[in-house]
Amino acid sequence: MISVFRSAAAAVILASTAVSANAEIKIGVLYPIAGTGAVYGTPAMHGHNMGVDEVNAAGGIMGQKVVTFARDTKLKPAAAAAAAKELITKEGVDVLIGGLSSSVGLAISEVARQEGVVYIATIPKTIQMTTKKLHKHVFRTSSHTDFEGDAIAQIVKKLGKTSVCDIQLDYAYGHDLAAGIEKGLAKHAPSVKKVIDLRSKLGATDYNAQITQILGAGCEIVTSGLWGSHFVNFAQQAKPFGLFDRVTYISGGEIASHEIAGKMGKDYPNNVISNTYELWYDHSFPGHKKFQSDLAKRSGKNETAMWPVLAYIGVKFIEAAGNKAGTMDADKFAAALEGMTIKTPVGDRTIDPKTHQANTGQFWGPMVKKSGVDYRVMSPVTFYPATLD
Amino acid sequence: MDMLLSSPSFAFMQVLNSISLGMNLFIIAAGLSLIFGVLRVINFAHGVFYMFGAYIMYTVSKDLQLGFVTGIIAAAAGLSLIAIIIERGLFQWLYDKEHLMQLLLTFAIVLIMGDLAKIIWGTDQLSVSYPEGLAGATNLGFTFYPTYRLMLCVVGPLIFLGLWLLVEKTRWGRLTRAATQDMEMLSALGINVPLIYVTIFIIGSALAGVGGSLAAPINSPTPGMDATIIVECFVIVIIGGLGSLWGSFVGALIYGFVFNFGSVIVPNWQDVFAFLLLMIVLLIRPWGLFGKPEREGH
Structure with missing residues (x-):
């Protein structure tokens, strides 16, 4: 018992x-x-x-x-x-x-x-x-913003242009990315001249004042970190001004991701080079x-x-x-x-x-039209490893 | 700032930017003001009505490919239907209650319709193409300016004129104005006051829908887009005077100019001036530039 x-x-x-x-x-x-x-x-x-x-x-x-x-x-x-x-x-x-x-x-x-x-x-x-x-x-x-800014500066250098306008959102990310781009340009393309620095508030819906200032400044490249609907609004408002026919738009903020490119479809503008953490159609990594x-x-x-x-x-x-x-x-x-x-x-x-x-790197590349689909894809895809040395 | 002084075409562009922004906002703010003027309801849900207008435009013009004008009509019709349901089903029971109850109700509608939009359209940021013929820029002789923005500069005043004629020059308009003065007397004279109320709510809401549909090509339909617009609309109608059509029109123009020129002259303080103006108006003339002091005992 x-x-x-x-x-x-x-x-x-x-x-x-x-x-x-x-x-x-x-x-x-x-x-x-x-x-x-x-x-x-x-x-x-x-x-x-x-x-x-x-x-x-x-x-x-x-x-x-x-x-x-x-x-x-x-x-x-x-x-x-x-x-x-x-x-x-x-x-x-x-x-x-x-x-x-x-x-x-x-x-x-x-x-x-x-x-x-x-x-x-x-x-x-x-x-x-x-x-x-x-x-x-x-x-x-x-x-982080220094990796992102460094990659943008490397792309600016590759393009061989001489003047840059920068537009960022007016909060921690925008300010830090602007600083990251500055550091990157000083290292990779010291001869490039920053023509104008613009800030837009987080959640802004109207960019006409900034767009016309960029046009007036006459720069060859626009660097940016406008993400998500900020970019969609900026792009839709800037296209009729012909901005994307006059400048190359290099942007952080992952506007090359498919959720932006896919939803914008044929509205996605020309001459955009941007980044993303992942692309559903790119199987570079095991x-x-x-x-x-x-x-x-x-x-x-x-x-x-x-x-x-x-x-x-x-x-x-x-x-x-x-x-x-x-x-x-x-x-x-x-x-x-x-x-x-x-x-x-x-x-x-x-x-x-x-x-x-x-050490989180990102995929960068130009967003191009592709036959058979009605959205832009990144091509060629280049992986920028996360190194600052 | 330098560009403003050295380039007349740049300065002129800022004027057009200000007017087009103001006119788009006027269309939306006029509805908010109209509803308050007659129904005495501060409709926080007005921003979400605007958002639905933008989403309806997306569905009609991009998904269904039925065209831009059809999108505007569908947005107006859709918001009219929503307005009937909300006014007859909810608001009519709260006219006699205190303002707090009305505010809570409109806030509940914001939350419910916001979630409904996510269920229907998802959470992605969508984009609406410009209509045929309005996608490019127009040569104004000394500068090019987006055609769609020029269209907004024209449509806004036309809507203002239409509303002004309706309110000031028609029998129905006189009855509406009388309803704002003494609803009980009007009712005693055999006028169908509930019909006036629901009609005003339909017109006000349809204006939000039209404003949203017109904004869709330049403002991505996305969850939460209502939050920004409702703040801007309140700034406009408070500056202009709640319930005043002229007030909404002038208030929207003031907001457009202050926002645009503020963005160019003092970019880091772009929001400050509109709200500074709001504070000054509230301190000196709390009923707004074109409003009337609230009567006792309404």
């Missing part, structure tokens, strides 16, 4: 141990999933969920199931900071991931610093995050074909968007770092991320142990 009780007690202990082993790894994910930013947040969530499903199908992290707590940043730093705080204090998440705009990324990073929780920024690009506002718990797997095929099934369309890969890579870093650290303790998890390399569908990624910045 006693042995029966012992067996029962052992079973209870084992069962409770098993429950403990089956505890969940909680990821707090922050993207804009309503309002203006949903255009980026919704596909990013596709990539995030795909990554989490793959991790769980492979046994989770340290054998524990990964669960996601998603919050809408509303594309506003204050809302993002409040959501990040709530995820940490109420939901008890182990790690934060996401962000879109640079100002939102910095706000989440500040909460991560205060609360001692690791934050992996998957999309924000401001250089400040991994320089003067760097702390031990913030990491970035997206590119594993991309399968990733794109899985994503197409999940999102229900063959011509997939670019944003999912960024969120997906962030999840893969969490998986690798969690398994390596053997714990979700913030300091040990952060230590595991430092210097870590993982394979991704768009090449290997390594996180610099000093700056916490991943």
Whole structure:
């Protein structure tokens, strides 16, 4: 009889141990999933969920199931900071991931610093995050404005032109990209003259004043970081002025991504050279074909968007770092991320142990017409690795 | 700033930029002002009506390839239908209630219609092509200027004229003005006041739809586009005077000029001057340049 009780007690202990082993790894994910930013947040969530499903199908992290707590940043730093705080204090998440705009990324990073929780920024690009506002718990797997500005300057040099007008959005990303381009031009094309610097507010819908100033300045190249609907509005308003017939428009902000080119269709302007993190039709790197095929099934369309890969890579870093650290303790998890390399569908990624910045390069190229389709494609596609040396 | 002084054609372009921006905004703001003038409802949902106008234009002109003019008509018709549903189904029960209830209702409509737009059109930024013949630029002799923008410079005043004639020169217009003064007396005289109300709401909402459809080639239909426009419209109607047609027209022009010239002269302060002007008007003449002080006991 006693042995029966012992067996029962052992079973209870084992069962409770098993429950403990089956505890969940909680990821707090922050993207804009309503309002203006949903255009980026919704596909990013596709990539995030795909990554989490793959991790769980492979046994989770340290054998524990990964669960996601998603919050809408509303594309506003204050809302993002409040959501990040709530995820940490109420939901008890182990790690934060996401962000879109640079100002939102910095706000989440500040909460991560205060609360001692690791934050992996998957999309924000401001250089400040991994320089003067760097702390031990913030990491970035997206590119940054110095990489982007350097690539733009290299393209300016290749074109052999002599004058540049710059138009940027008037917030952290725009200012930092302008500085990145300046640094790049000083290094690669010091003889190029900056004719005019223009700023437009985030969310601006009317660009006529800036367009006419660019035309009046008479530059050969326009460098920019107007992204998403900012670029669509700018392009639609600038075309009747003939701007794109008079200048080469070199832009960061991923306006070469298919979600912009595909939706603009024949409205996409001439003479645009831009960047993207991923192209559904380019399988330069091993594993991309399968990733794109899985994503197409999940999102229900063959011509997939670019944003999912960024969120997906962030999840893969969490998986690798969690398994390596053997714990979700913030300091040990952060230590595991430092210097870590993982394979991704768009090449290997390594996180610099000093700056916490991943070496995330981008695809750059001119957007050209292609017979048989009514949208522009990038051709030739050139991969610019993330190096500043 | 240097270019403004040294190049007359550049300065003239800024004038045209200001007028075309102002006229596009006027079409939308006039609807907001008209609805407030008669129904005394501050319709926060006006921006989302504008967004639906832009999306309807996308569906009709780009997806269905039915043409640009059909897109404008469809936007006006679509918003008229939405207006009937909202006014008869919701607003008519709240006219006697305090303004806060109306504000909350219009805010709820913003959220519901915003999500509805995402369900129908998705979350991508869409683009609408310019109509045939209006895609290029027109030679004005000393400079070229986008034809579509010139069209807006003409359409805005035409809509203003049409509305002015309707309100000032027709029997229906007189009844509308009377409704703003004493709705109960009008009702006692056997006039169908609810019909006036619903008609005004239809016209105001259709103007938002038309404004959105006309803006679609230059402003990408995208979720959240309502948030920017509603702020601009409120600035315009507060400067001009809530409920005043002339106020919306002049307010929109002022906004267009201040925004454009502000962007050229002090680009880092482009938003400040419009809001500074708003503050000055609120301090000195809170009922706006063309408005009338609110009567007690409405």
